[in-house]
Amino acid sequence: MKGTNRALRLAQRPDARIDDSTFELVEEPLPELVDGEYLVRNVYLSVDPTQRVWIREEESYLPPVGIGDVMRAGAIGEVVESRNPAFPAGSVVTGLLGWQEFARCGGSDGLGGNVIPPGMSMRQTMGVLGATGITAYFGMLEVGRPQAGETVVVSGAAGATGSVAAQIAKIQGCRVVGIAGSDDKCDWLTGECGLDAAINYKTEDIGARLDELCPDGIDVFFDNVGGATLDAVLARIAVGARVALCGAISAYNEAGLPAPIYFYANLVIKRASMQGFLLLDYLERFPEAVIQLATWEAEGRITWRDQIVEGLENAPRALNMLFSGENTGKLLVQVAPDPTS
Amino acid sequence: MKGTNRALRLAQRPDARIDDSTFELVEEPLPELVDGEYLVRNVYLSVDPTQRVWIREEESYLPPVGIGDVMRAGAIGEVVESRNPAFPAGSVVTGLLGWQEFARCGGSDGLGGNVIPPGMSMRQTMGVLGATGITAYFGMLEVGRPQAGETVVVSGAAGATGSVAAQIAKIQGCRVVGIAGSDDKCDWLTGECGLDAAINYKTEDIGARLDELCPDGIDVFFDNVGGATLDAVLARIAVGARVALCGAISAYNEAGLPAPIYFYANLVIKRASMQGFLLLDYLERFPEAVIQLATWEAEGRITWRDQIVEGLENAPRALNMLFSGENTGKLLVQVAPDPTS
Numbered sequence: 001m002k003g004t005n006r007a008l009r010l011a012q013r014p015d016a017r018i019d020d021s022t023f024e025l026v027e028e029p030l031p032e033l034v035d036g037e038y039l040v041r042n043v044y045l046s047v048d049p050t051q052r053v054w055i056r057e058e059e060s061y062l063p064p065v066g067i068g069d070v071m072r073a074g075a076i077g078e079v080v081e082s083r084n085p086a087f088p089a090g091s092v093v094t095g096l097l098g099w100q101e102f103a104r105c106g107g108s109d110g111l112g113g114n115v116i117p118p119g120m121s122m123r124q125t126m127g128v129l130g131a132t133g134i135t136a137y138f139g140m141l142e143v144g145r146p147q148a149g150e151t152v153v154v155s156g157a158a159g160a161t162g163s164v165a166a167q168i169a170k171i172q173g174c175r176v177v178g179i180a181g182s183d184d185k186c187d188w189l190t191g192e193c194g195l196d197a198a199i200n201y202k203t204e205d206i207g208a209r210l211d212e213l214c215p216d217g218i219d220v221f222f223d224n225v226g227g228a229t230l231d232a233v234l235a236r237i238a239v240g241a242r243v244a245l246c247g248a249i250s251a252y253n254e255a256g257l258p259a260p261i262y263f264y265a266n267l268v269i270k271r272a273s274m275q276g277f278l279l280l281d282y283l284e285r286f287p288e289a290v291i292q293l294a295t296w297e298a299e300g301r302i303t304w305r306d307q308i309v310e311g312l313e314n315a316p317r318a319l320n321m322l323f324s325g326e327n328t329g330k331l332l333v334q335v336a337p338d339p340t341s
Numbered sequence: 342m343k344g345t346n347r348a349l350r351l352a353q354r355p356d357a358r359i360d361d362s363t364f365e366l367v368e369e370p371l372p373e374l375v376d377g378e379y380l381v382r383n384v385y386l387s388v389d390p391t392q393r394v395w396i397r398e399e400e401s402y403l404p405p406v407g408i409g410d411v412m413r414a415g416a417i418g419e420v421v422e423s424r425n426p427a428f429p430a431g432s433v434v435t436g437l438l439g440w441q442e443f444a445r446c447g448g449s450d451g452l453g454g455n456v457i458p459p460g461m462s463m464r465q466t467m468g469v470l471g472a473t474g475i476t477a478y479f480g481m482l483e484v485g486r487p488q489a490g491e492t493v494v495v496s497g498a499a500g501a502t503g504s505v506a507a508q509i510a511k512i513q514g515c516r517v518v519g520i521a522g523s524d525d526k527c528d529w530l531t532g533e534c535g536l537d538a539a540i541n542y543k544t545e546d547i548g549a550r551l552d553e554l555c556p557d558g559i560d561v562f563f564d565n566v567g568g569a570t571l572d573a574v575l576a577r578i579a580v581g582a583r584v585a586l587c588g589a590i591s592a593y594n595e596a597g598l599p600a601p602i603y604f605y606a607n608l609v610i611k612r613a614s615m616q617g618f619l620l621l622d623y624l625e626r627f628p629e630a631v632i633q634l635a636t637w638e639a640e641g642r643i644t645w646r647d648q649i650v651e652g653l654e655n656a657p658r659a660l661n662m663l664f665s666g667e668n669t670g671k672l673l674v675q676v677a678p679d680p681t682s
Contacts, residue, residue, distance in 0.1 A: 061610045226606055248606040260601030265567055265589040268617035269402045275615075276608035 001039060001081045003030045006312055007070045007100035013057055015255045017323065022055070023071060023099075023316050030102055037106040038082035038089075040113060044126050044308075045099050045333040046074035047318045048160075049224075052252040061278055071099035071315070074131055076122045078339060092116040092340070094125060099315050101335050120294075121340040127330040128164060128297055128304040129290050131279055135246060136164035136222075137289040138282045141172075143244035143275050144220040148173030151214050153233055156224030158185035159322075160306075160330035161246060163193060164293070165222045167302045170194055174220070177213050179206060179229060181325035188328060192303050202325075206232045217241070217270075226250045227259030234263035234274075241272035253323055305329030342380060342422045344371045347653055348411045348441035354398055356596045358664065363396070364412060364440075364657050371443055378447040379423035379430075381454060385467050385649075386440050386674040387415035388659045389501075390565070393593040402619055412440040412656070415472055417463045419680060433457040433681070435466060440656050442676050461635075462681040468671040469638055469645040470631050472620055473501035476587060477563075478630040479623045481506045482513075484585035484616050485561040489514030492555050494574055497565030499526035500663075501647075501671035502587060504534060505634070506563045508643045511535055515561070518554050520547060520570060522666035529669060533644050543666075547573045558582070558611075567591045568600030575604035575615075582613035594664055646670030 004027050011024040033039060054065050054072050065072050075097035082089050084106045093113030097103035105113055116125050127133065139161075146152050152169040156162040157178025166189065169176045178189040178198040186198035199209045206229060210218070217238030223230050226248025234243070251258030267274060282289070296302040307327050309318045315333045322331060345368050352365040374380060395406050395413050406413050416438035423430050425447045434454030438444035446454055457466050468474065480502075487493050493510040497503040498519025507530065510517045519530040519539040527539035540550045547570060551559070558579030564571050567589025575584070592599030608615060623630070637643040648668050650659045656674045663672060 230605070245605070245609045247609060251606055257603040258606060260603045261605055262598040262601045264571070264586070264602055264605070264615070265592055265599060266617075267615060268586045268588060268619065271617055271619055271622055273614055273616040274605070274608060276606075276610070276612055278609065278612055281612055 001030050003102075004028065005030050005100055005102040007098065008312065008315055009070055010055055010065050010067055012067065013055055016253050017320055018052070018055070018316050020316075025313055031104045033081060033083045033104065034107070035083050037104055038079050038084045038087040040077040040093055040097055040103045040105055041080045041336050042075045042077035042097055042101055042103060043122055043334065043336045043338050044076050045312070045315055045335060046126060046131070047309075047315065047322060047331040047333060048074065048132070049247055049249045049252060049322050051319060052323070061280065072096055073099045073315075074126070075099075075103065076116070076126050077103065077336070087113070087115065092122065092125075094130075099312065099333075101312060122338050123306055123332070123341065124297075126332055127160065127306045128302060129293055130330070132160035132330060133164045133293050133304070134282070134286055134289040135279045136161045136168060137293060138279070138285070139244045139246050139277055140165045140168045140220075140222055142282075143277050144169070144222050144242050146172045146174045146220045150174045150219035151216065151238070152176045152220040152222070153179065153210070153214065153218050154222045155179045155229050155233075156247075156249060157189055157195070157198065158182075158328045159224060160304075162222065162224050163189070163304060163329060164302060165246075166195055167193055167296075169220065169222075171296060171301055177210070179225075185328055188305070201229065207235065210236050220244070222246060224249055227261070231261040231263050234261060234266050237266055237270045237272050239270050239272070241270055243272065243274040245274060245276040249323065307331050309333045311335065342371050345369065346371050346441055346443040348439065349653065349656055350411055351396055351406050351408055353408065354396055357594050358661055359393070359396070359657050361657075366654055372445045374422060374424045374445065375448070376424050378445055379420050379425045379428040381418040381434055381438055381444045381446055382421045382677050383416045383418035383438055383442055383444060384463055384675065384677045384679050385417050386653070386656055386676060387467060387472070388650075388656065388663060388672040388674060389415065389473070390588055390590045390593060390663050392660060393664070402621065413437055414440045414656075415467070416440075416444065417457070417467050418444065418677070428454070428456065433463065433466075435471070440653065440674075442653060463679050464647055464673070464682065467673055468501065468647045469505060469643060470634055471671070473671055474505045474634050474645070475623070475627055475630045476620045477502045477505035477509060478634060479620070479626070480585045480587050480618055481509045481561075481563055483623075484618050485510070485563050485583050487513045487515045487561045491515045491560035492557065492579070493517045493561040493563070494520065494551070494555065494559050495563045496520040496570050496574075497588075497590060498530055498536070498539065499523075499669045500565060501645075503563065503565050504530070504645060504670060505643060506587075507536055508534055508637075510561065510563075512637060512642055518551070520566075526669055529646070542570065548576065551577050561585070563587060565590055568602070572602040572604050575602060575607050578607055578611050578613050580611050580613070582611055584613065584615040586615060586617040590664065648672050650674045652676065
């Protein structure tokens, strides 16, 4: 296929928030495909807090994105040219297709995708049924293990992962308190999402509000934030509590040590556990999660939001929005028309 | 029975280390027993880090010792007078008998004891087969869950709990590294206890030594210390690591916040867990632990030490010894002749 790809390549590693010097927008000719390869025109690029970890110098759960490499990112798009019969032109595929307009897949560089069944919209696939929804599913059910009647707290509760995690806890019959960064988000959580209460951490004292809302302690905490938020909850856990550590967004922009926690000894007194998890460890069980989430969504028991930023060049700015709390629900960057909407 | 009891009663709560004003040594007449009660002459009083937690003002896993109350403590002694047929005179009993020479048991105040089978010495019962040994057993096997070939680190490794925990990990076929506070303790650990290596935290950099000794990361950490020691290990855990939090001795003397930890986000990257536990939750399974520990001891697969301080009046000083690291193995205060030695 003739034409040009535009891609965001990592130019230098940031010390704090990413800025204009972090990525370089490069135009390059579309590749010639060889047998086994196929070309995807990306439609939506994913924007996730963990991407900030991927561009740090230190090894994490995936190798750091190399300087000069296309920024690693989940994405969804349509096969526009194919020399691979498993991925014919017209298939909708998703995978780590990168912050770029076209992704050459199926080759030796390991980029690839999963074919999406017809009937699902791209936004649904990237939203409640995507990586963030699946993360919420396994993190809440396998790590948090909420039991009916328990008190569950979720931080980053208006985010793509937190909002699904909180609603899953409601479905399990729990009292659920969300922590989010604006009154609008809190209203959405207690309104449409059906949470029992929400705390605006930007205007309220988390500890004092948790004391009011969870007088018998917190049984399950699904944490996306870390630092002082995690500590406020650790100070208030109930006997046998489970803290599911999904992420620590408060630490990702810090070059040095993250904000510390002090109340870890409460894990002893309360015989409680704090367990980290990664979506990667549940790859084989994705279908189970997608089927259950789609069912709950169809039954009206889970609602979700996304927010769409237009244009590849705005992806870095969108990533920063996650850290300033400007998004509600799943944040996507659209780089081509959506054939499923 | 006529006579006098001497008891250490809590006089005031300390802000830091306990001192001469913390406890009052009180002489009081021995009580008249009523039906159901029995009187124990204590022989050995236990000295444990967790006692420092019990005299803090805040509620912990047990109610705080009240001002004026006899100091709560494990102890072992002999029944010298009885109006309870289950505890005849001459029985050896152990329980939370307090820092005192005689304990009135079986009454409404809830003090009681477990009869010890004949043939066990009192020191053995308070040492490897006592609360600290049983804590090590359940903490290592149920929370740490070491697998053959894994790398296990134990802090407070020359203490009563740590030394048993470390040897249990050896029995499971692990590589075991102990952290302790003197070269003599380290020599004991790598010599008699059979550990693979030991780190003297007072003269060596824990992090640098762990880098050398555990280049592939730490699979199990049995922690008695908390703070910077815990953090040094968290920074070096392997994928799937289990951190068994037994205690946080570094924090017990602090009136304010304990030393913080920074590397908790590593629990996410490594899909690792940090789980607190208390001996109290395994009460029903004590016999299993005692039988297994006694078997391992008889087979020469577990060795242990105790250290005996003479005289009730020295119990507070003995408690401080735990925090300055002056003890190796189980620390006891002897207040009467031992009929089993």
